[in-house]
Amino acid sequence: MSNLTTDADTAHFDLPSDRGEGHGRSPLRWLLLAAGLAVAVALPWFVYPPIAMDILCWALFAIALDILLGYCGLLSFGHAAFWGGSAYATGLVAVHYGVPFPLAVLAGMLFAMTIAVPIGYLSVRATGIYFAMVTLAFAQMIYFIANQWRDVTGGENGLQAVPKTFFGIEAVETEAFYFYYAALPMILLGMWAAWRIVHSPFGRVLVAIRDNSPRARALGYDVERYKVIAFVLSAGLAGLAGGLFAISHGFVSLQEVNWTTSGKVVLMTVLGGIGTLWGGAVGAGFIVQLEDYMASSGFEGIGIVTGSVFVIVVLLFRRGIWGTVAHLVSSRSTRSAGRRG
Numbered sequence: 001m002s003n004l005t006t007d008a009d010t011a012h013f014d015l016p017s018d019r020g021e022g023h024g025r026s027p028l029r030w031l032l033l034a035a036g037l038a039v040a041v042a043l044p045w046f047v048y049p050p051i052a053m054d055i056l057c058w059a060l061f062a063i064a065l066d067i068l069l070g071y072c073g074l075l076s077f078g079h080a081a082f083w084g085g086s087a088y089a090t091g092l093v094a095v096h097y098g099v100p101f102p103l104a105v106l107a108g109m110l111f112a113m114t115i116a117v118p119i120g121y122l123s124v125r126a127t128g129i130y131f132a133m134v135t136l137a138f139a140q141m142i143y144f145i146a147n148q149w150r151d152v153t154g155g156e157n158g159l160q161a162v163p164k165t166f167f168g169i170e171a172v173e174t175e176a177f178y179f180y181y182a183a184l185p186m187i188l189l190g191m192w193a194a195w196r197i198v199h200s201p202f203g204r205v206l207v208a209i210r211d212n213s214p215r216a217r218a219l220g221y222d223v224e225r226y227k228v229i230a231f232v233l234s235a236g237l238a239g240l241a242g243g244l245f246a247i248s249h250g251f252v253s254l255q256e257v258n259w260t261t262s263g264k265v266v267l268m269t270v271l272g273g274i275g276t277l278w279g280g281a282v283g284a285g286f287i288v289q290l291e292d293y294m295a296s297s298g299f300e301g302i303g304i305v306t307g308s309v310f311v312i313v314v315l316l317f318r319r320g321i322w323g324t325v326a327h328l329v330s331s332r333s334t335r336s337a338g339r340r341g
Helices: 007-013 027-046 049-072 080-097 101-123 128-148 170-174 176-198 201-211 213-218 223-249 259-272 279-296 302-316 321-340
Strands: none
Touching: 027 049, 027 176, 049 176, 049 201, 049 223, 049 259, 049 279, 080 101, 080 128, 080 223, 080 259, 101 128, 101 176, 101 223, 128 259, 170 176, 176 201, 176 223, 201 213, 201 223, 213 223, 259 279, 259 302, 259 321, 279 302, 279 321
């Protein structure tokens, strides 16, 4: 027990003081926040708007996964179930009820959280690779249902002609550029919710569970309950991203619930940096832009390139892109503070 970290003790005694203090007032944090907002607002001016929307959706998806992977230590290979499940639910609501797309997306998000409750409850009892395999199995079940329930989902033909209804505002409903700015607040709210989750007492307990589950349990925390809640919250944010992705494309295919989608978001999260939260956004931007560039160039071996990039980053930057930069900045700040001291 001598090598246990103090995260659980911190979660138990010191977390209330973490609200609005220290890190939250760091000038560097505010500067990075302002830079991130500026990039999000300016993105469709420099990137083809549908691609810019894809970047934001995948960024939120990767951030959602990082809540589970980076802060809870649970690797899910089944998050496509929530991304794709929400995409189908959002599309069906939009097609059959004609409601404004924010309401359809919220319906998809609720659907993702609903199916995440039994999946999470059964999955968190496993650990390590067994947890990953259980989540993958459940995701494949969702894929099978989507493929076989053709009268509802369209099967292999997918769900087509998903409308971008938005209170009768034609510019948003027909132009990808304006749709981007209509959807941007929902993405930003999702990212803010993720930040709030990991910087709350609840988030610090998740870190304690990740670092040493028996110690957290000994302190009186219901470990399985915390994991299930984290699983459902992560699924909800993934569902928010998947719903917006479906509305943006006006189409939902089986690809959204395929296991390759789960693998792709894990790739993005690892590339950006596990446990950094914003690293997922960096990884998403990099992968989406790289895939778009190669597809536009007519290159067919996209998987080979992205796989090679993944191997290089894992070997040379084990903390990921954002994680490595953050570590270097933190180390430099610590050395500077030591010299001043």
